[in-house]
Amino acid sequence: MDSQRKKGVLDVCVLAILTRGDSYGYEMIGQMANCMPVSESTLYPILKRLENSGCLETYKQEHNGRIRKYYRIRTEGRDKIAAFLEEWAEMERIYTFVRNMSEEDAE
Amino acid sequence: MNKQDYLTEFFRALGLISNAEREQIADYYNELICDRLEQGMTEEEAVAQLGDPAEAAAMFREQYTAEENSLAPEQSLTIVEEAPALTTLDFEVENLRIIVQGMTDSSELPSIQFQSNPEFDEIHTETRGGVFYYRHKIRKNVGMSLLHFFKSPELRDFVVRIPASWKGTLLLKTCNGPISVSGVEDMQKLGMTTSNGRLELRDLSASQIEAKSGNAQIILQNIGTVNLEAVTSNGRIEASAIHATGLFLHTTNGSMQLGDLQANSLRAETSNGKIEGANCVISGELRLSSTNGAVTLEKSKAEGIRLTSSNARLKVDQIEAPQIELRSSNGGISGTVLGAAEDYETEARTTNSSCNLPNLSGTGRPKHLSAVTSNAKIQIEFHPKQ
Numbered sequence: 361m362d363s364q365r366k367k368g369v370l371d372v373c374v375l376a377i378l379t380r381g382d383s384y385g386y387e388m389i390g391q392m393a394n395c396m397p398v399s400e401s402t403l404y405p406i407l408k409r410l411e412n413s414g415c416l417e418t419y420k421q422e423h424n425g426r427i428r429k430y431y432r433i434r435t436e437g438r439d440k441i442a443a444f445l446e447e448w449a450e451m452e453r454i455y456t457f458v459r460n461m462s463e464e465d466a467e
Numbered sequence: 468m469n470k471q472d473y474l475t476e477f478f479r480a481l482g483l484i485s486n487a488e489r490e491q492i493a494d495y496y497n498e499l500i501c502d503r504l505e506q507g508m509t510e511e512e513a514v515a516q517l518g519d520p521a522e523a524a525a526m527f528r529e530q531y532t533a534e535e536n537s538l539a540p541e542q543s544l545t546i547v548e549e550a551p552a553l554t555t556l557d558f559e560v561e562n563l564r565i566i567v568q569g570m571t572d573s574s575e576l577p578s579i580q581f582q583s584n585p586e587f588d589e590i591h592t593e594t595r596g597g598v599f600y601y602r603h604k605i606r607k608n609v610g611m612s613l614l615h616f617f618k619s620p621e622l623r624d625f626v627v628r629i630p631a632s633w634k635g636t637l638l639l640k641t642c643n644g645p646i647s648v649s650g651v652e653d654m655q656k657l658g659m660t661t662s663n664g665r666l667e668l669r670d671l672s673a674s675q676i677e678a679k680s681g682n683a684q685i686i687l688q689n690i691g692t693v694n695l696e697a698v699t700s701n702g703r704i705e706a707s708a709i710h711a712t713g714l715f716l717h718t719t720n721g722s723m724q725l726g727d728l729q730a731n732s733l734r735a736e737t738s739n740g741k742i743e744g745a746n747c748v749i750s751g752e753l754r755l756s757s758t759n760g761a762v763t764l765e766k767s768k769a770e771g772i773r774l775t776s777s778n779a780r781l782k783v784d785q786i787e788a789p790q791i792e793l794r795s796s797n798g799g800i801s802g803t804v805l806g807a808a809e810d811y812e813t814e815a816r817t818t819n820s821s822c823n824l825p826n827l828s829g830t831g832r833p834k835h836l837s838a839v840t841s842n843a844k845i846q847i848e849f850h851p852k853q
Contacts (some may be wrong), residue, residue, distance in 0.1 A: 385495060386502035400499055401523035404492065405530035424505065428498055 370396060370406055372444045375415060378433035379441065385429070407431060415440055470500050473514045479594070480524035492527075553577070553599050554655075555636040556627070560603040562643045564622045564664070569631035569650025569671065577633065580626040645683070665702065684721070703740065722760065733769075741779070753788070761798065780843070785850065791836040799843035804836065808849040811836045820844045 377383055377391050385403065392398045398406070410416045415437035420427050468476075474493055496517065503513035517523065556577060558565065563581070579601070583590060591602045603625075622644055629637065629651060636656040639646055645664035648657065654673035659666055662681040672691035684702040687695070687709060694713045697704055703721040706714075711730040716723060722740030725733075725747060732751040735742055741760035744767060747753060753769035755762050762774045765784035772788040774781045776795050783793070783802035793800045799820075804811075814837040815824035822845040824838060838845050 384498070384502075386499050389499075399523070399526070400496070400517055401526040404495055405527065424501075426498075426501055427494075428502075429494065 366396075367406075368444075370398065370402070371410060371415070372441055374403075374406055374410065375433055375437045375441050378416060378431060378437065382430045382432045384431065388431070410437065468514050469510055470497070470514060473517065473520055477520040477524050480521040481527055552597065553594070553635060554597040555638065556599050556601075556629070557638040558601045558603075558625075558627065559640040560601075560625050560644075561605050561641065562622070563603065563625040563641055564644045565625050565627065565639050565641050565646040565659075565661075567627045567629065567637065567639065567646075567648040567651070569633075569652065570628050571631050571650075577627070577629045580624075580628070582623065666697075666699075685716075685718075704735075704737075723755075725755075781840075783847075787852070789834045791834075793836075793838040793840075793847075795840040795843065797842050798840060799845070800838045800840050801844070801846040803848045803850050805850055805852050806834065807851065810834045811849070813837070815839070815845050815847075817841060817843060817845050821846075823847065 373392060373395055374388060377388055383391070385400070385407075389398060389400065389403060392403070407416070411418060413436070414434060416431050416433050419430050419432065421430055422428075474496060477496075478489065499517070500510065500513045503516065504510065508516075583603075587606045589604045589606050591600075593600045625641075627637075627639075631650055631652045633651065634653050634655055637648075637651075637654060637658070638656075639648075639659040640661070641664065642662040643664065644661060645666065646659045646661050647667040647669075648659070649669040649671055651657070651671045651673065654671070656675040656677075657668075657671075657673040658675075658677045660679045661683070663683060664680065665683040665686070666678045666680050667686045668676070668678060668690060669686070669688045671689075674693045676690070676692050676695040676697075678685055678687070678695075678697040680699040680702055682701040683699065685697045685699050685704045687697060687704075687706040689708040691710045693711065694715075695709065695711050696715045697706070698717045699721060700719045701721060702718060704716050704718050704723045706716060706724070706728060707726040709728045709730070711728075712732075714728060714730045714733045716725075716735040718737045718740065720739045721737060723735050723737055723742045725735060725742070725744040728744075728747045728749070730749050732753075733747060733749050734752075734754045735744070736756050737760060738758040739760060740757060742755045742757050742762045744753075744755055744764045747764070747767040747769070749767070749769035751769070752771040752773065753764075753767065754773045755764060756773075756775040757779065758776070759778045760776065761779040761782065762776045763782040763784075764772065764774060764786055766786075768787040770788060771790035771792070772786055773792040774783070774794070776798055778797050779795070780798035781793050781795050781800045783804065785803055785805050787805040791804065810832055811834045812827050812830045812832040813824045814828070814835075815822050815826055816839045818841040820843050822838075824836075824845060824847055836847070838847060
């Protein structure tokens, strides 16, 4: 996948995970594994980017006597998911068009 | 590999980042490792899952470069590497004023403060073989550089903070900006080059000092060193309160003012400026020469004193040396020498003017004074030492 597009898709996947509830680093890596596996060093910049653009916010909470950082989706993040899904409908039309045209061409 | 080793290697590979960012990344990895330990893994296993630290650092670095605005370090950067492991810090910047400050808190790591602007600053850093390289350039984009030219003529500061006791080599290079260094106590080598800015070195100590400026002044004050070389083409050199073994000062079109210098040898040269020296104690040779400027030396002592000027006068006051050589072509030679006239075998010659010294040879006297000029007067008096 084109690296620019992959970046956008990863952002949306992370945000999608957060729509099910606040989460933390290790948990998110586990959930991403089902869709697009990411390493720790890939996830960090994504989270940072999403935080800087206001899509998510963070807070710290005690867990087993230590501090864990949690991530929570913000309205801007939900808007981003909506925009992605909307864009996808358009992508689907383009995909169908490209597939049909190239299949006809092959015949 | 344990957690600490992993993070140390990771940060070493990452290079330059802000202190705040460093803390956040360390927290992030700590948390990931703790979560894995809770799952029943050992620390070794947890760390192994994080992958190669150098590769992880490369991923981070890639993101930093790709998103200069959101992720790039902004103001204060720590050179992330235990200071003792670094032998050299090598900075090259463009159109910035470099300020180096020695910090008395020795637990501090070397750091940089610089408000960079991703629109026109291009920065590359690298640590290789104990050397930290920092390269800064102004982007070569015509539109931008014009805008830059009109919008921000002011010079921006590039501040390097170093523990005063740091023992490495510091190399500094800028163009169109001045450099000032102070407060470092034990540096191996200090090298600085600028094309159009003044150099100022105060209150510091370093084994080797090389200061080069293209078109501006060099100021040296309260310095301890083995060898010091200061070279400028169109600026004045001021040197005072310096302890050194070898001192070499050179300018082409500037004057020199020298005071309270102690060294084994002192050599100061200029073509078109005057040289004024005072209170110099040199155990070897003290040599001042100018082509078109007057040379004066007072209250100074050396094994050998040699003053030359082609087209201007030489003046001495209470100087003391067993070997004195005063040479001018068209300037007068005058002043006082401390000591007894009978101790000196004097050699004195001028044309078209008067000379008060005898021209002696083969006297076997222990000291030697020679004064030679033409078209001007020679007038040297001996004063007894007090």
